Amino acid sequence: MSIDYSEKIPNNVDLAGDRKLQRALESWQPNFLNWWKTMGPAVPTQDVYLRTAVDVGKEGWAQFGHVAMEEYRWGVFLAERGDDRRIAFGEQKGEPAWQQVPGEYRADLQRLIVIQGDTEPASVEQQRRLGETAPSLYDLRNLFQVNVEEGRHLWAMVYLLHAYFGRNGREEAEALLHRNSGDLDSPRILGAFNEETPDWLSFFMFTYFTDRDGKYQLGTLKESAFDPLSRTCEFMLKEEAHHMFVGTTGVDRVVARTAELMREHDTEDIAPHGGVPLDVIQKYINFHYSVSLDLFGSEKSTNAANYFTAGLKGRWQEERRRDDHVLTDDAASVDVVRDGVLTTDEVPALLALNHDLRNEYVKDCHSGLKRWNRVLEKAGVDRTLTLPHVGFNRHVGLFADHHITPAGELVGADAWEAKKDRWLPSEADKTHVRSLMRPVYEPGKIAGWIAPPTNGINGQPFDYEYVHLA
Ligand SMILES: [Fe+2]
Ligand SMILES: [Fe+2]
DSSP states (O other): OOTTTTTOOOOSSOOOGGGGHHHHHHHHHHHHHHHHHSSOOOEEEEEEEEEEEEOSSSOOOOOEEOOOOGGGOBBBBOOOOOOOOOOOSTOOOOOOOBBSGGGGGGGHHHHHHHHHHHHHHHHHHHTTTGGGOSSSSHHHHHHHHHHHHHHHHHHHHHHHHHSSSSHHHHHHHHHHHHSSTOOOSSOOOOOGGGGGSSSSSHHHHIIIIHHHHHHHHHHHHHOOHHHHHHHHHHHHHHHHHHHHHHHHHHHHHHHHHHHHHHHHHSSSSGGGGTTTOHHHHHHHHHHHHHHHHHTTTTTHHHHHHHHHTTTTEEEEETGGGGSOOOTTEEEEEEEETTTEEEEEEEGGGGGGGHHHHHHHHHHHHHHHHHHHHHHHHTTTTOOOOOOOOOOTTOOTTTTTSSSSOOOOEOOOOOHHHHHHHSSSOOOOHHHHHHHHHOOOOOOTOOTTSOOSSSOOOOOOOSSSEEEOOO
16 A cells, blocks of 8 residues: 555555544544654754655655745555465464453563654654754755654554544553653663763764664564454564664764774874764774663563564574574573673573573674774774673663673772773763764755765765755
């Protein structure tokens, strides 16, 4: 079904065929728009060159054009699938997927949807002021693209809450607009989504590391036996790929410019020359990677085991795994700290599912590091960037009560305090990065701390007028 844009809420879920649901979502819509106006992008614009979803098919699902942002068509789009989908894992493996929510899993499914839904508007709030210091119009456009799509992901979760969870669901949908990132009284649910995104280096790190966590969480929900959730997440993953592209290439370009300045001035200390020193980039990696690892939850988790057994949440690429997809007889090893030593424990595989997902994520993160090191190598800089140890700077899970260095060494609190500014962005580092953040709004121009992109968006040149400011 192709999407009808004359409708108030564009959708491919036949909203017109369910008047009650349509009315409920139409009454949520003004509250969403109000939230967008007060908590969304702070820089006033006339229009932005944005991608809008127009279909969910394999080819040509999006269209590009200049759009006034408050008129962006946030809609409800589910990936299309046959009616005969079967549950791929857990104790109901092989049975038909659910088109409705089974009563016994109602509370758990609602909770999973609310947690995912809460992260989407949170990142828009975190990035609200970034437009004021965009390094180019191209980057400004990418920020806004990510923002409108996170807004659409909120719509995706709100649709599920309204359509399948009755009054409770509608209340949760309201609450998603009332919690706010960093709010002392009603913060967002997960820690990483209450951190500030105060500068563009943080934004690129966030879209590389934290949006990538989102990819893995959506990947587990895409496996869900609850078919509408599965189909929603499948389509969200399509949009998510661009967010990670923004992060990956954003860091590429900072590293490239840093290397260029290092060569040009023959020094590592490029701060006086208007660049981000390589060791500051390393500290930002350390911070954003460790905060994102916390989003995977405890390495050993009975909740994760129960969700899997019930069919609510699968593993990353569940169907490609070569095991029984039930896992009751399997074991897995997880990291632990025992008697002051880092070691591993053998546990039932079902308990180690968060750890399993985290491992997949870590593997994926290495690909970015490889890229960035290739940029350094090509520029003739004899240094490398690395991922810190998984136990470094953790506040959730088995490592939370320990101090572990980026190299994976267990240290005491004193040693941690003494050295932490060498491993994580110090106040001086953050002040320097912030001092570089000055807006460049002229088409084709770019700030001095970052290299221009190699390609524009949708075949447009870099000097295209991606954004018309108001
Ligand atoms: Fe998202
Ligand atoms: Fe995203």
